[in-house]
Amino acid sequence: MSAAAIPARTPRSGLRALLSRQPEWAVAALALGLMLVIGAVNPAFWEPANLFSLLRANVVTGILALGVLLVMLSGGIDVSFPAFAIAAMYLTIKGMIAVGYDGVVLPFVVATLIGLGLGLLNAVFVHGLRMIPLIVTLGTGTAVRGLLLGGVSASQINIDEMPQRLIAFANTQLLTIGSGDGHVGLSAMVLVYLLIAAGVHLLLRHTLAGRGIYALGGGEEPALRAGFSVRNTRLLIYGLAGALAGFAGLLHGSMIWVANPRDMAGSEIDVIAAVVLGGASIFGGRGSVAGTMLGVFTFVLLTNSLIIMHIDTTWQRVVVGLVVVGAAGITAWRDQRRQRGAGRGVGS
Amino acid sequence: MAEAALVELREISKQFAGVKALGGVSLSIRPGEIHCLAGENGSGKSTLIKVMSGVNRIDGGTVLVDGKEEPALDPRRAIALGIQVIYQDFSLFPNLTVAENLSIGAELREGRRVVSWRRMRAHAEEAVRQLGVALDLDTTVEMLPTAGKQLVAIARALMAQPRLLIMDEPTTALTGREVEVLFGVVREIQARGIAVLFVSHKMREMLDISERLTVLRSGRVVAEGPIRQFDEAAITRAMTGAELDEVAFEGPALAADAVPRLAVSGLSVAGELDDVSFAVGAGEIVGIAGLLGSGRTELALALFGMRPNYAGEIRVDGETVRLDAVRRATEAGIAYVPEDRLTEGLFLPETINRNIVAASLPALSRWGLLRGREADRVAADTIRAMTVATPTGERPVMQLSGGNQQRVLIGRWLLRNPRLLILNGPTVGVDVGSKAGIHRAIRQLAVEKGLGVIMISDDIPELCANCNRILLMHRGRLRGALPSGLPPAEREALLSERLRGLS
Numbered sequence: 007m008s009a010a011a012i013p014a015r016t017p018r019s020g021l022r023a024l025l026s027r028q029p030e031w032a033v034a035a036l037a038l039g040l041m042l043v044i045g046a047v048n049p050a051f052w053e054p055a056n057l058f059s060l061l062r063a064n065v066v067t068g069i070l071a072l073g074v075l076l077v078m079l080s081g082g083i084d085v086s087f088p089a090f091a092i093a094a095m096y097l098t099i100k101g102m103i104a105v106g107y108d109g110v111v112l113p114f115v116v117a118t119l120i121g122l123g124l125g126l127l128n129a130v131f132v133h134g135l136r137m138i139p140l141i142v143t144l145g146t147g148t149a150v151r152g153l154l155l156g157g158v159s160a161s162q163i164n165i166d167e168m169p170q171r172l173i174a175f176a177n178t179q180l181l182t183i184g185s186g187d188g189h190v191g192l193s194a195m196v197l198v199y200l201l202i203a204a205g206v207h208l209l210l211r212h213t214l215a216g217r218g219i220y221a222l223g224g225g226e227e228p229a230l231r232a233g234f235s236v237r238n239t240r241l242l243i244y245g246l247a248g249a250l251a252g253f254a255g256l257l258h259g260s261m262i263w264v265a266n267p268r269d270m271a272g273s274e275i276d277v278i279a280a281v282v283l284g285g286a287s288i289f290g291g292r293g294s295v296a297g298t299m300l301g302v303f304t305f306v307l308l309t310n311s312l313i314i315m316h317i318d319t320t321w322q323r324v325v326v327g328l329v330v331v332g333a334a335g336i337t338a339w340r341d342q343r344r345q346r347g348a349g350r351g352v353g354s
Numbered sequence: 355m356a357e358a359a360l361v362e363l364r365e366i367s368k369q370f371a372g373v374k375a376l377g378g379v380s381l382s383i384r385p386g387e388i389h390c391l392a393g394e395n396g397s398g399k400s401t402l403i404k405v406m407s408g409v410n411r412i413d414g415g416t417v418l419v420d421g422k423e424e425p426a427l428d429p430r431r432a433i434a435l436g437i438q439v440i441y442q443d444f445s446l447f448p449n450l451t452v453a454e455n456l457s458i459g460a461e462l463r464e465g466r467r468v469v470s471w472r473r474m475r476a477h478a479e480e481a482v483r484q485l486g487v488a489l490d491l492d493t494t495v496e497m498l499p500t501a502g503k504q505l506v507a508i509a510r511a512l513m514a515q516p517r518l519l520i521m522d523e524p525t526t527a528l529t530g531r532e533v534e535v536l537f538g539v540v541r542e543i544q545a546r547g548i549a550v551l552f553v554s555h556k557m558r559e560m561l562d563i564s565e566r567l568t569v570l571r572s573g574r575v576v577a578e579g580p581i582r583q584f585d586e587a588a589i590t591r592a593m594t595g596a597e598l599d600e601v602a603f604e605g606p607a608l609a610a611d612a613v614p615r616l617a618v619s620g621l622s623v624a625g626e627l628d629d630v631s632f633a634v635g636a637g638e639i640v641g642i643a644g645l646l647g648s649g650r651t652e653l654a655l656a657l658f659g660m661r662p663n664y665a666g667e668i669r670v671d672g673e674t675v676r677l678d679a680v681r682r683a684t685e686a687g688i689a690y691v692p693e694d695r696l697t698e699g700l701f702l703p704e705t706i707n708r709n710i711v712a713a714s715l716p717a718l719s720r721w722g723l724l725r726g727r728e729a730d731r732v733a734a735d736t737i738r739a740m741t742v743a744t745p746t747g748e749r750p751v752m753q754l755s756g757g758n759q760q761r762v763l764i765g766r767w768l769l770r771n772p773r774l775l776i777l778n779g780p781t782v783g784v785d786v787g788s789k790a791g792i793h794r795a796i797r798q799l800a801v802e803k804g805l806g807v808i809m810i811s812d813d814i815p816e817l818c819a820n821c822n823r824i825l826l827m828h829r830g831r832l833r834g835a836l837p838s839g840l841p842p843a844e845r846e847a848l849l850s851e852r853l854r855g856l857s
Contacts, residue, residue, distance in 0.1 A: 214466050217458060224447030231429075231445045233462040291449030 029285040029340075033300040037307060044311045051314055054183050055190040062193040063310055066261065068302045069199055069254035070277045071284070072206045073247035075298045078281055079210070080222045080243050081290025082139030086128060086147030087277070088270035090248055091255025093154045094120040098256055099163055099172075099265040108169045117256035118249045124150060125248015126241060133240040147274075154267050163265035176260035195261060202250070207295040215242055223291030279326055280305035283333040287341055305329065358421050360385045360549050361406060361437070361518055366415035368401055375401040377573045378415070383518060386547045388540065390564030390581070392555060394593055398573040399553050403520055406551075407439045408432035433463075436517035442526065444507040448496035453478035455495050456510050463514070481509040485539065501532040508539060512548075519543060520551045525559055526782070529646045529812055530853070537563050555593070557586045558815065569593055612636065613672040615806030616688075616774050618657075621666035626652040628830040630666070634774065634806035639796065641821030642810045643849060645856060649830035650810045651693070654776045657808075658690040659683035670773060684713075689767035691760075693779035693810075699763045700751050707733035707747035709762050714769045736765040740795055757781070757788020761795065768799065774806045775799070781816060793820050814853075818845040828856045 045051045070087055077084040094117040102113055124146065131142040165173075179191030210216035218239045221229040230236055259265045284301020286293025308329065309322050359382035368376040376398045383389050393399045404410035405417065408427040417424045419435050446455050457474035475491065482489050487505050495503055504524065511519055521540075525533045540550055540563060554560055560567060560581070567584055569577040569592040577584075577592035614633035621630040627649050634640045644650045656664050662678035669675065675686045683690075692699055700709055710733040711718055718729045733747050740761040744754060751762055760780065767775065780796065781789045797820065800807050811817050817824050824836040824845075833856065836849055 212469055212471075214461055214469050217454070217461075217469055220450060221447050221458065224449040225445075227443075228445040228447055231441070232447075232459050233430075287449075291447070 030294060030297040030300055033284055033297060033304060037300060037304040040304065040307055040311075044307070044315060048314050048316070051311065056314065058190055058192045060306060060310060061196050062261075063306045064299075064302055065193065065195045065199040066254050066258045067273075067277055067280060067306060068299060069202055069250055069257070070273075071281050071298050071302045072203060072295065073250035073254075074277050074281045075284075075286055075293055075295065076206070076210075076219060076243045076247050077139065078278075078286045078288065079219050079290060079293050080239070082132065082243070083278070083288075084128070084139065084143045084244075084247055085274045085278075086124070086143035086150065087247060087251035088273045089147040089151040089154070090121050090124045091251040091258065092267060092269050093124070093150050093255070094118070094252030095255035095259040095269075096154060096158065096163075096265050096267045099169065099259060100158065102169045102172075103163070103167060108171045110171055110175045113169070113172060114253060114256055117252040119252070121252020121255070122245050122249040125244045125246065125251070128248065129241045129244035132244065133237050151267075151271070158267070160267060162267070165263040168259075168263055168265065172256075172260045173263050176257065193261075195257060198257070202253075203295055203299055206250075209246075210295060215239070219243055220291055223287075223289075275330060276305070276309070276326055279330040279333065282337060283329055285337065287337050288334050289338075289341055292337075292341070301333075359383060359418070360420065362418040362421075363402075363405070364416045364418065366402070366405055366417070367413050368405065368410060369413055370401075375573055376405070376412075379570070379573065379575055380415075381568050381575065381578075383549050383551060384566075385517065386544060386549050387566060388544055388550045388552060388564045390560040390567045391551055391553045391570065392557075392560055392567060392589060392593055393570035394555060397570040397593070399570055400522070401573075402570065403439060403522055403551075403553060406432065406437055406518075406520060408437075433514060436515060437520065438511040438514050438516035438518070439520045440504075440507045440511055440522065440524065442522045442524075444503050446495045446503055446506060446510075449494060451492055451494055452489050452498070452506055453491040455506055456481045456491075456513065459510060460513060477513065481513045484512055485509045486542070487539075500527045501529075501535065504528070504536065505539070508543075512543070516548055518549045518551060520553065522553045523555075524552070525554065525556060530814075530850075531645060533559065557589050560584075560589065561586065614669075615671060615804075616657075616808075617667075617669040617672075619667050621653075621656060621664060621668065623652060623656055623661045623664045623830075626661070626830055627656060627664070630830075630832050632825055632832060634808060636804040636806055637800050638823070639800050639807040639809055639821045641817035641824035642808060642827055643814070643817055643824055643836075643853060644827035645853065647829075648827040648856075650827050651778060652830070653827070654690060654778050654808070654810060657683065657688060657774075657776060659688075684770065687771070687773035688776065689770060689772035689774070690776045691763050691767060691778065691780065693782060700759060702752040703750050705748050706737065706742065706744060706751055706754070706762055709751050710736045710747070710766050710769065713766050717770075732769060736762075736769060739768075740765040741791060755784075755788065757784040757792060760784055760788075760792055764792070764795070771803075772805065774808070776808045776810070778810045779812065780809060781811075781813065789816075796820065814846050814849050815842070818842045818849060824849060826852055826856070 041051070050056060070091065073087055074084055097120060098113050098117040101116070102108065128142055128146055131137050131146070132139050176195060178194035180194045180197060182189050182191040184190060210219065218229065218234040219242070221232065221234055222236060222239050226236055229239070258270070280302040281293070281298050282288065282301070283305055284293065284297040284299070286298065308325055312319060312322055312325065362382040364380050365378045366376050366380070367374070367378055379398065379402060381402070391399055391402065401410060405412055408429045408431055417427055424431065424435070450458070453475050456478040460477055461469055461474065478491050482491065485505065485508060487509070489502065489505060489509070495506060498506065524536060528536060540552070544550055552560070552564055561584070564581050567578065567581050567589070568575055569589065571593060577588070612635060614635045616634040618633070619631040622628055630653060632640070642650050642653065652661065655661055657668070657677065659677040659680040659682050667674060668677055670686045670688070675682065677683045677686065677688070701712065707730060711729045714732070715724060718725055718732065730747070737744065737747055742754070742758050742761045742765070744758065751759060754762065764777070777796070781792055784792065793816070796807060799805050809817065809821055819842050822838050826833045826835065836845060836852070840848070
């Protein structure tokens with residue numbers, strides 16, 4: 007038979023090949039570089055108290071980012087999750103206060119289910135009515151936030167009313183350094199985050215349903231022809247993204263000891279920035295849990311370290327905006343270059 | 355016919371929203387044969403394929419597989435019966451690796467929930483081994499050239515143990531050499547007892563590869579039989595219902611001292627073109643032939659001002675011009691119709707009229723405002739002159755067939771009254787009937803308007819039938835010309851021989 011060797015347009019070895027196949031390393035290098043720079047400007051960066059608080063700040067953004075990753079992998083985008091997260095959190099805590107229940111597991115189950123339900127609503131609009139995910143999630147997010155503020159309550163629930171066991175759970179610490187007043191601890195919520203991330207990784211990497219998400223990101227028509235159920239895949243994506251948002255919402259409230267129905271407004275851009283920074287393609291089909299976690303870490307590092315670097319915090323929004331445009335620009339450039347590179351084989 | 359047919363279609367009819375797509379089509383495919391299904395765009399080929407793959411439900415008639423009726427054929431059932439389709443777009447996942455593309459279908463068929471990367475890899479290795487090709491399993495499919503993507507699609511289809519492989523327009527995006535490789539693969543597949551239904555509208559290929567031929571026109575079978583009963587003229591007649599006169603073009607005699615429309619001397623672009631010199635006279639069509647990567651497209655781009663750092667001299671009508679921007683090239687009267695008209699040339703959702711006037715807006719405007727009536731008149735003239743088949747210019751361009759889209763694009767550039775027209779693959783993806791029409795239009799333009807035309811093409815008959823002279827290009831250099839004055843058939847033989855000699 008014809009020995010038709012088809013040359014691929016990827017470098018086979020060296021750094022470029024590594025970065026081409028596993029772009030996560032580029033994000034890791036960026037994070038490391040940032041840490042060295044920040045540490046050089048202010049050595050206080052390396053103190054355990056700062057490092058622990060950084061990791062703690064990864065948790066909620068990270069869990070939300072995993073949900074956004076699922077949606078972005080399929081070629082969509084989600085901006086409804088902050089509203090869903092806060093709705094799940096506020097409704098759950100309001101309900102707990104109303105019935106006088108104080109516990110941990112059941113509230114998280116309820117918040118997750120509220121998020122799941124809202125996420126499935128997104129899926130119905132996106133799949134059933136063939137609507138653009140950005141418009142759908144803009145609409146559902148705004149409507150849910152409005153219903154929460156207008157239909158439930160616009161007032162904040164403060165620490166004195168918050169269910170105490172929930173707060174105690176969120177305050178659990180893994181290890182502590184020092185003792186007495188000067189002691190610092192690493193939040194056990196980091197572990198919760200890692201467990202969820204591991205779960206999403208297993209789903210994406212090792213189940214056919216997870217591969218279906220990537221397949222959908224590669225193209226709806228090929229996914230259908232290959233035999234994937236695009237409807238079920240969409241239900242999974244948006245349902246799970248909603249569930250993760252609900253869970254993260256309650257965790258957020260428990261960690262800051264306040265349930266504010268106006269909370270997290272505008273935070274969608276932060277989370278999307280982190281996911282894009284982690285190498286997920288805005289065109290879908292490309293991205294990983296490891297990359298997203300690194301993206302979140304780098305993003306939190308960047309925004310939280312401005313204080314430590316003696317930069318006015320108002321600049322934080324500028325940094326966020328630049329990260330989104332910069333990271334999205336780089337991935338878009340990468341994806342276009344790939345397609346052009348392949349296209350060159352056809353013409354001339 | 356002693357041998358039972360593998361797939362037999364009897365009197366299949368199918369309507370879409372009241373429009374008849376298939377009107378009683380019968381077709382039988384024998385085990386292990388290479389059967390060619392020919393027909394122009396809109397003849398019902400795609401619908402027929404979708405009937406066999408179970409995607410389209412039929413309104414009337416019967417489908418028999420192995421002599422047994424299949425009243426409820428759906429995609430799953432079709433695959434279970436061993437019918438595999440390789441679509442024109444290959445239906446691959448560009449973002450996934452070759453290995454995963456090859457094996458994900460099998461994982462789905464086996465109803466897995468958990469994927470094993472080791473099992474998928476073994477499966478992919480087996481698929482590549484069976485096809486006997488070398489493919490990097492770890493690269494993503496988007497990084498492969500079209501021919502590579504096609505091999506992945508074929509390898510994937512073969513792993514489903516097919517008995518009939520349907521290939522929809524498999525050669526459209528391939529170069530001559532890649533087509534030969536493909537044909538080798540197809541024959542290999544046939545040698546394993548798998549029947550292949552080759553869907554095409556390229557005559558030469560049908561004659562080359564198939565054993566039996568069925569020609570569709572307007573949803574009906576108009577000819578069928580063993581391939582030896584056909585020649586090109588017969589197939590064309592069947593496909594179009596009319597005799598197409600593809601007579602060779604002989605441009606007007608050029609006066610020896612006439613100033614050429616275009617004179618290029620010593621044109622070089624680092625890494626792309628090396629000392630290219632040639633001239634194109636008024637009314638002359640000059641063909642450029644060459645293999646993949648020969649520098650043909652780069653030459654066109656250089657002449658269109660897209661290689662600003664070129665060395666050498668370019669003269670248009672005797673005047674030296676410096677073509678270091680597209681604007682300079684258009685000002686010099688050079689027009690370029692790129693090979694990929696869909697991505698590079700047309701505004702698909704926009705109307706035909708707007709597409710036609712798109713490059714002539716300044717000329718059609720007064721004080722920055724478009725003179726609407728004038729623009730409409732000019733567009734209507736162009737539609738008539740280029741014989742674009744449409745009742746109105748207010749229709750979106752994407753509703754036109756490939757051939758008509760090409761006419762719109764050529765018409766757009768002609769509005770600027772160019773002196774030199776560069777056509778890159780002028781009839782790629784265009785069916786036979788429209789092709790001849792486009793050729794006629796180009797020749798007419800050359801003769802009547804004294805246009806110089808450069809025609810770049812992979813289509814050897816196209817070059818031989820339309821060009822006064824054909825230049826051969828290889829590795830950025832011109833490697834001689836084909837003499838004019840030969841009969842087309844002789845010219846074709848000579849050209850393909852010379853092209854083979856280049857590799």
